[in-house]
Amino acid sequence: MPKDSAGHLVPGRVTALRHVPSRIPRPEYVGKPGPAPSDRGDVYTPAEIELIRESGRIAARAIERVGEAVRPGITTEELDAIGHEFLIEHDAYPSTLGYRGYPKSICSSVNEVVCHGIPDDTMLEDGDIVNIDITAYTNGFHGDSNQTFIVGTASQEVTLLVERTREALNRGIKAVAPGREVNVIGRAIESYAKRFGYGVVRDFTGHGVGAAFHSGLIIPHYDAAPAFDDVMEVGMVFTIEPMLTLGTSEWDMWADDWTVVTRDRSITAQFEHTLVVTERGAEILTLP
Structure with missing residues (x-):
């Protein structure tokens, strides 16, 4: 079990990259140190939005499939295999696989891992x-989503953190409207999280997504006014993905240059959707 004497996670054993059939188109960055700079912009046509929705639906259904397998005793490596196979069965490429050298098809972030946890032989435990x-990635577009799952039965404190992080995402989505600056999203999220004394991670944000896995658009999850003043417009596509903690918002990075953990090792939860700005607000593109 890759945990230290205090019960905190330590790096486990990571297996080789999984095979993707040659029939499935790869994003342009696969096999390269990083993606090409994106100047595509973040506003899409209705036809392009439908293609992003198709990718988002596949991602959402893959998360559902993995979530059904979450239980005490399963490893995050086994969860990666389930997610990988679901994507391949639906002729989609796992966007994380080979992105800037990332070695797996999903990110699995356990307990104090804020984001980008690499699946390995970590065995999940009750609580x-x-x-x-x-x-x-399919039809030339990415759809990005995440959910936090409880393994067995967690404490009330942790259960509430998960429920409230989901609600924080909902409140961020409700703040979306054409003509508003993107910083209103983080203001809605942080004002809600502060009611419960939660930390709001600042350095990992939502982002533009679609033709590029990550465009240059940044969506903060905290009250960043007057910074991040991009104005939302109809057809703009991006993610909102708040990360809330039971302690500090400060973080450390493991030596793998991916795994981000809370500095005080407090528990953290996250939820994410890809959405498009509409005349009436926002429409979620990552629903099953």
């Missing part, structure tokens, strides 16, 4: 929580 982050 843990695990965030499953999956992005699907």
Whole structure:
């Protein structure tokens, strides 16, 4: 079990990259150190939005499939295999696989891992929580989503954190409207999280997504006014993905240059959707 004497996670054993059939188109960054710079912009046509929705639906259904398997005794490596196979069965490429060298098809972030946890031989235990982050690439577009799952039965404090993080995402989505600056999203999220004394992670944000896995658009999850003043417009596509903690918002990075953990090792939860700005607000593109 990859945990230290205090019960905190330590790196486990990571297996080789999984095979993707040659029939499935790859994003342009696969096999390269990083993606090409994106100047595509973040506003999409109705036809393009439908293609992003198709990728988002596959990602959402993959998360559902993985979530059904979450239980005490399963490893995050086994969860990665389930997510990978679901994507392949639906002719989608796992966007994380090979992105800047990331070695797996999902991100599995357990307990104090804020984001980008690499699946390995970590065995889930009763009372843990695990965030499953999956992005699907098909028809030239990415759809990105994540959910946090409770393993067995968690404490009331942790259960409430998970429920309230989901609600924080909902409140961020409700703040979306054409003509508003993107910083209103973080204001809605942080004002809600502060009611419960939660930390709001600042350095990992929502982002533009679609033709690029990550465009240059940044969506903060905290009250960043007057910074981040991009104005939302109809057809703009991006993610909202708040990360709330039971303690500090400060973080440390493991030596793998991916796994982000809370500095005080407090429990953290996250939820994410890809959405498009509409005349009436926002429409979620990552529903099953």
